[in-house]
Amino acid sequence: MNKAASFNSGPPVEAPAFDAAFREKLGDLLSWRRDVRRFRPEQLPDGLLERLLDSACLAPSVGLSQPWRFVIVTSDERRARIRENFARCNAEALAAEPSERAGRYARLKLAGLDEAPCHVAVFADRSTGKGHGLGRRTMPEMIEYSAVMAVYTLWLVARAEGVGLGWVSILEPADVVAALDVPRTWTFIGYLCLGYPAAEDGIPALERAGWEARAPAATFRTER
Numbered sequence: 189m190n191k192a193a194s195f196n197s198g199p200p201v202e203a204p205a206f207d208a209a210f211r212e213k214l215g216d217l218l219s220w221r222r223d224v225r226r227f228r229p230e231q232l233p234d235g236l237l238e239r240l241l242d243s244a245c246l247a248p249s250v251g252l253s254q255p256w257r258f259v260i261v262t263s264d265e266r267r268a269r270i271r272e273n274f275a276r277c278n279a280e281a282l283a284a285e286p287s288e289r290a291g292r293y294a295r296l297k298l299a300g301l302d303e304a305p306c307h308v309a310v311f312a313d314r315s316t317g318k319g320h321g322l323g324r325r326t327m328p329e330m331i332e333y334s335a336v337m338a339v340y341t342l343w344l345v346a347r348a349e350g351v352g353l354g355w356v357s358i359l360e361p362a363d364v365v366a367a368l369d370v371p372r373t374w375t376f377i378g379y380l381c382l383g384y385p386a387a388e389d390g391i392p393a394l395e396r397a398g399w400e401a402r403a404p405a406a407t408f409r410t411e412r
Contacts (some may be wrong), residue, residue, distance in 0.1 A: 220390060221343055224352030227303040227383035232351065237306050237382065240349065244342035249334035250327075251319030256338040256377075259368055261307040269367035270359070270379060271301050277358045296397055300354045304381030309364060310339055311374035335377045342380070352385035 206214075241258050249255060261267055278298060285293045301307070312335035314328065324330055339355065346353045361376035394400050 217344060217347055220388075221347045222352065222385070222389060223393065224354045224381070224383075224385045225297045225300045225393060226386040227300050227305070227352060227381065228386050229303065229305070230384060231305045232383065236349065236351070237308075240342055240346050240351070240382075241308075243345040244338045247334070247338040247341040249319070249337065250324055250330035251322030253316055253319030253322075253324075253331065253334060255313045255316050255318070255331045256335040257311040257313050257370070257374055259309040259311065259370060261309055261368065266367055267301070267307060270307070270364065273359050273363045273367065274299055274301060274356060277360055281358060292397070292399060296394070296399065298358055299356045300381040300383070301356065303386075304354065304383045306382040308380045308382065309368055309370075310335060310377040310380060311365075311370060312377055313371075313374050315371075315373045332375055332377065335375075339378060339380070346382060350384065351382055354381040355379075356381060 237260070244258070245254065245256070247256070261270070282290060282293055312332045314331045316331075343353050343355075356379040359376075359379055364376050364379065365372060365374065389396065392402065395402055
């Protein structure tokens with residue numbers, strides 16, 4: 189047996205069957221995923237965050253590189269620096285809004301940094317040797333896309349556990365890298381707030397606030 193064939197050795201594994209009931213529940217999961225900004229104060233049960241992150245690592249990645257890096261932020265000092273970063277960037281964003289939208293922007297709650305019990309920063313590591321560069325020669329940004337896939341996987345498995353996730357993007361990436369003292373070769377993807385939602389809502393918060401409406405899926409399809 190050659191070396192390549194040996195990688196596929198072992199007894200055959202039967203794929204699970206996903207029935208109509210499962211598919212309906214999956215549709216509900218996708219529909220009820222929310223970008224949560226308001227959290228209840230209680231902590232997550234011991235081990236739950238780690239289990240969610242383990243599931244996130246099942247996400248697809250280019251060349252099986254698994255370039256995502258999760259940093260669990262527990263330090264009060266580091267969290268305070270993230271809050272300061274957000275406050276500064278949010279004020280700049282508000283100042284850049286046209287006058288007809290500024291008031292509406294100011295009323296939006298765009299982060300759950302003060303209430304969320306769990307803070308997780310996500311980075312992508314382009315320097316990883318894992319995957320041996322497969323699939324990255326023409327599209328090196330696939331490393332960042334892979335990390336985003338891990339975030340979305342985390343979002344869904346968290347929702348399935350009744351845990352809300354909010355993705356904070358109004359941050360200066362270089363300041364996040366400095367505040368968390370991570371390698372400067374890592375690319376900042378997003379800062380996540382996790383905890384139990386203060387309320388459930390089947391409508392996205394930005395849609396309910398009148399900021400934007402979700403367009404029909406057909407809007408984004410075309411043929412060539």
